[in-house]
Structures are given as structure tokens and as C-alpha cells.
Amino acid sequence: MSQEIWLGIDPGLAIVGWAILQEHKQQLPIIIDYGTIETNKRLSTSQRLIEIEADLRELLTEFTPQGIAIEMPFFNRTIKAAGGVMQALGVINLVCYREAKIEPIFLHQASWKCHLGDGKANKKEVAQMITTLFNLDRSPIDDSVDAIAIAYAALCGLRNNI
Template sequence: MRVLGIDPGLTRCGLGVVEGGLGRPPRLVAVGVARTAAELPPARRLVQIEAALEEWIIEYRPEKVAVERVFAQHNVQTVVGTAQAAGVAMLVAARKGLPVELHTPSEVKAAITGSGRADKKQVGQMVTRILQLDAAPKPADAADALALAICHIWRGGAASRYAEAAAAGPGTNGYAQAVAEARRRQNPLSRTDRGVQ
């Protein structure tokens, strides 16, 4: 599975593409940041983010998109811009026919580090370790985008399989196995084939 992780932001929108799946450790495909100038009107900045996201989807051909779920912060202006960028990300993905999943910051931190309260430095260090990189991706928005993609591969994939099994119903072939596998994969940190010791 190839996932585009998006850490939405109006000034810096982190982008990371990771490939991985059952029995395969996550592998970095691409990482970067879409930047917009603060002096531009918000509408122009959103158009620039839209164009960058479309380019990434065309170039890297993700199968799924993972976007950070926006939470209220102390700075209302920051959260509004972040929410607008997240909306553009979801719109671009949906327009391209890609499934979109939202992941909370604490969900991503827990998936990557084992703690929902990890700081950005810890997330960056674990992303570096999981993807076997020489150095942590910078800025932090880029590392966060990769963390979102990894989280989705580990958790989103399991949730999707669980939903498919549940939709198929208990009387279907392989239902119990699918449910057991989905539940087991809800805790990716217990697996050694992911590059996390």
C-alpha cells in the first residue's frame, strides 16, 4: 500500500509518501513541504497548496491519503488556516478518487512512538529509525507527514480490514481470521517486522 501523509498548514504543508504492508517494513518514497508566502491572500495560498497536492498525487500515485485531524488550538488564526489546508487536502484526494482517512495527533504519536504524548523531536527520531534514514526529515512538518503515512499503513490498514470483515458478516469464509488479524494489527509496535525493536 502506498500512502500520502499530509500534515496540513497554510504556511508549510508537510507531504510524505510511504509504501508498506503486511510483512513489509515501511519504505520512504518521497518527502517534502509545500510552502506559501504569508503576505499572499489566504485564497491564493490555498490554490498553491491545491496545485502542490495535485502534483504529488500525479507523480507518486498513492493509493490512500492520510490527513491530520485538526484540533482547536490556542491560536484561532493558526487553527483556521490549518483547517482550510486540511479541507483542500481532502478535496484534492476525493477529486482524484482516493480514500481519505483522518488521524488525530495523539493517534499518530502513539502509533509511531508508543506514547500519545510524544513531542515532535521523538516523532522525528522514530520516523528516522522506522524508515532507516540517515537523518530526521526537516522541517518537522515533513517528518509529521511521514508519521501520518506510517500510522495509516499500520493502523488504517488494520481498521479497513476489520471493517471489510465486519461488513462481510460472521457466516462468510475467513471472517474469524480476518477479524483476528485486524485486531492483532491494531498494535503495530508489538511487531518486529516493522523495523521497530
């Protein structure tokens, strides 16, 4: 019986964090790989979205996940980047369905953070929790750390689909 593979995504226009986790019966999931898709701020939004699309297609082809979980961003009125992030989120959603026939689940930030133990944890605290939980030699310090936690929460069954 094959073990499920999940892709966790922390969306953004400048940086998309991603992580691939594989289910492991009777134990914690295994982190297969993680990283970021980074776009050049000097490019137009359309060019940056094309870059996200191409890189995400490569990830889906390489790892063929059975599930995809994406953080649903929360914005207050002062966030200027909201428009770009929401456009990136739309492209990510489209590519996941078009390329892998998977409708991603969307998780609230507080819910996947609660799954780790603290719904208000900052990025450094999330990195510490992930490092401890998965017994990593070094702590992921970029946007991929949230993606690891998102994939982990989804693989463990968290659903608050929006």
C-alpha cells in the first residue's frame, strides 16, 4: 500500500513556500523536500505569475502528490501586497487542478498553527516546533517552514476548507 504524499503551500507573489511530506504509518510523516519559488520584483505581475505556474508544474510532475493544502491568507486593511498574493493564489489553485486534478484544501493560519500547539506562533516559533517535531539538524528559516507545517496539518487530517 502506497503512502500518501502531500504538498503544502504558503502562497505569495514574491515568495511561495512549498513542502512535500509523505505519510508514514505508525510514525510522523517524512519530509521529502521543501523550498521556495521566488519571483523577481522587477518583473511585471503577469511575468511573476507565469514563473510561479511553471515552477509549480515542475513540483507537481516531480512529486505527484495525492493531496495539496494551501494557507488561506488573512489580510488587514493595511497590507499592500494582498492583490498580488490573491492573484498568485488563483494561479496556484488553477495549476493544482489543471495539472494534478486536485482541488486543494485551504487552511486558516491559526488552525494549522494550533495543530503544532500555538495558534499565534510567529515564524521563528513555527520553525522551532518543526525542527523539534521532525528532529531536523537545522531549522528551515525561509517561507518553506510554514509550508511544512501546512502539509503536516493536512496530512494529519486537519480540514477547515474555506
